[in-house]
Amino acid sequence: KSSLRQVLEEVVPIKQQRLKQLKAEHGQAVIGDVKVENVLGGMRGIKAMLWEASVLDPNEGIRFHGMTIPECQKLLPPAPGGKEMTAESMLWLLMTGRVPTPEQSRELSRELAEKGELPVHVQHLIDSLPASLHPMTQLGMGVAALNHDSAFQAGYEKGIKKTEYWTYALEDCINLIARLPTLAARIYRNIYRPGAPLASVDKDLDLVGNYTNMLGFGDNKDLTEYLRLYIALHGDHEGGNASAHTSHLVGSTLSDPFLSYSAALFALAGPLHGLANQEVLRWQLAMQEELGSGHEVSHEDIKAYLWKTLKSGQVVPGYGHGVLRAPDPRFLALQQFCEARPELLESPTIALVKKTYEVAPDVLKEHGKTKNPYPNVDATSGCVLYHYGLKEFKYYTVIFGVSRALGCLTQIVWARALGLPIERPKSLSMDAIEKLIQ
Numbered sequence: 515k516s517s518l519r520q521v522l523e524e525v526v527p528i529k530q531q532r533l534k535q536l537k538a539e540h541g542q543a544v545i546g547d548v549k550v551e552n553v554l555g556g557m558r559g560i561k562a563m564l565w566e567a568s569v570l571d572p573n574e575g576i577r578f579h580g581m582t583i584p585e586c587q588k589l590l591p592p593a594p595g596g597k598e599m600t601a602e603s604m605l606w607l608l609m610t611g612r613v614p615t616p617e618q619s620r621e622l623s624r625e626l627a628e629k630g631e632l633p634v635h636v637q638h639l640i641d642s643l644p645a646s647l648h649p650m651t652q653l654g655m656g657v658a659a660l661n662h663d664s665a666f667q668a669g670y671e672k673g674i675k676k677t678e679y680w681t682y683a684l685e686d687c688i689n690l691i692a693r694l695p696t697l698a699a700r701i702y703r704n705i706y707r708p709g710a711p712l713a714s715v716d717k718d719l720d721l722v723g724n725y726t727n728m729l730g731f732g733d734n735k736d737l738t739e740y741l742r743l744y745i746a747l748h749g750d751h752e753g754g755n756a757s758a759h760t761s762h763l764v765g766s767t768l769s770d771p772f773l774s775y776s777a778a779l780f781a782l783a784g785p786l787h788g789l790a791n792q793e794v795l796r797w798q799l800a801m802q803e804e805l806g807s808g809h810e811v812s813h814e815d816i817k818a819y820l821w822k823t824l825k826s827g828q829v830v831p832g833y834g835h836g837v838l839r840a841p842d843p844r845f846l847a848l849q850q851f852c853e854a855r856p857e858l859l860e861s862p863t864i865a866l867v868k869k870t871y872e873v874a875p876d877v878l879k880e881h882g883k884t885k886n887p888y889p890n891v892d893a894t895s896g897c898v899l900y901h902y903g904l905k906e907f908k909y910y911t912v913i914f915g916v917s918r919a920l921g922c923l924t925q926i927v928w929a930r931a932l933g934l935p936i937e938r939p940k941s942l943s944m945d946a947i948e949k950l951i952q
């Protein structure tokens with residue numbers, strides 16, 4: 515039996531050696547070029563960051579250490595009594611590149627549960643915030659305040675060696691992942707169920723089992739399973755997305771994992787990124803209000819509604835992507851979860867999401883602006899939560915935030931283990947660009 519830390523102790527020197535060799539033997543190899551349009555266009559397409567845990571193919575979608583979503587669904591251990599892969603199994607895969615045994619995954623669940631309590635100062639901070647403050651703002655503040663107990667920061671002050679950085683970072687990352695559900699559930703309770711009791715962390719449950727329990731939905735096994743899948747799927751989406759890139763950038767200054775991930779959450783809180791899942795549901799409900807139930811509405815009516823959205827200058831939330839050029843396999847996996855459950859197919863909102871998918875790509879193609887007319891994961895993630903009674907859609911990005919920690923924090927451990935330097939790309943003024951192209 516070996517713990518996550520023991521497996522990492524085995525894997526880290528192998529990767530350190532590989533990186534050293536890559537640098538020495540191929541440091542000067544050219545793997546791409548930079549056009550002016552890349553500089554002006556949000557750096558889209560520039561290969562500029564090392565990110566081990568996952569790689570995104572425009573057509574095939576995400577692979578976690580080479581494994582597709584269906585492969586992960588097949589091979590990553592579920593929680594006892596469940597079918598969906600757990601957050602712990604996904605975290606183990608992301609961190610080590612290996613599939614954990616059920617025992618390893620359960621041991622990690624136990625460790626996370628043991629570390630899951632929220633420090634009192636963070637409880638007080640969160641309890642002092644107005645319920646009108648967006649849950650994502652509260653989450654980012656809570657995560658930043660957890661840095662009070664950062665092992666990395668304390669170690670750095672003491673003068674730990676560079677070779678030890680990653681072990682201190684790992685301790686912080688595990689503590690943060692363990693505490694995120696407790697923090698996120700407290701925010702939910704304070705805003706939407708003030709005065710309701712908050713369950714404490716159960717040492718026998720997995721991370722998501724505990725999260726659903728603390729949210730007050732512990733009896734809903736289907737929602738728990740959905741959230742396991744949701745949280746595993748949203749865990750990582752290579753390094754260039756805005757939240758992952760933010761935590762990597764901030765972490766590269768040797769800011770501790772709490773501050774780095776707090777910054778990432780504020781990137782995730784933007785409507786073009788994670789907040790889109792909140793926006794999708796708002797948009798779908800408004801469509802439903804105007805057109806009627808998803809079971810009865812016609813494709814023609816949905817098309818007209820899509821055009822109305824586009825002509826008013828808004829984006830269609832849940833559609834388009836910076837890298838993907840095909841339907842997002844995360845979207846497809848969540849749709850499959852619905853297809854397997856007849857009671858979900860009866861939901862008018864889930865039916866509307868499905869019907870929208872049947873017409874939106876053609877409308878977006880005809881509109882002719884977006885490079886990717888297909889749905890991303892946000893197009894469907896919220897409607898299942900809504901169906902199961904988690905209806906407060908301003909909260910949805912918080913769940914995304916609990917999940918994305920898996921990938922962002924894995925990267926922080928690896929960035930410290932591999933000694934990656936501070937990020938500092940070159941910027942150019944228009945004058946400077948014009949000089950370069952003369």
Ligand code: NMX
Nearest residue numbers: 786787788790829830831832833834835836883884885886
């Ligand atoms: N509806 C309408 N127009 C769109 C859409 C859309 N869904 N997606 C892109 N466009 C427009 C985009 O605004 C841009 O217009 P302009 O030239 O006037 O600035 C044009 O199409 C070209 O954009 P792209 O190069 O296709 O997309 P880009 O890589 O810049 O942005 C997104 C990617 C995801 C930000 C963009 O597709 C979008 O805004 N989608 C809607 C919001 C969304 O679903 N975000 C969630 C992303 C996933 N996540 O979880 O983070």
Ligand code: MLT
Nearest residue numbers: 751754755756836837890
């Ligand atoms: C994500 O999961 O981060 C989004 O799909 C956005 C992205 O990859 O750019």
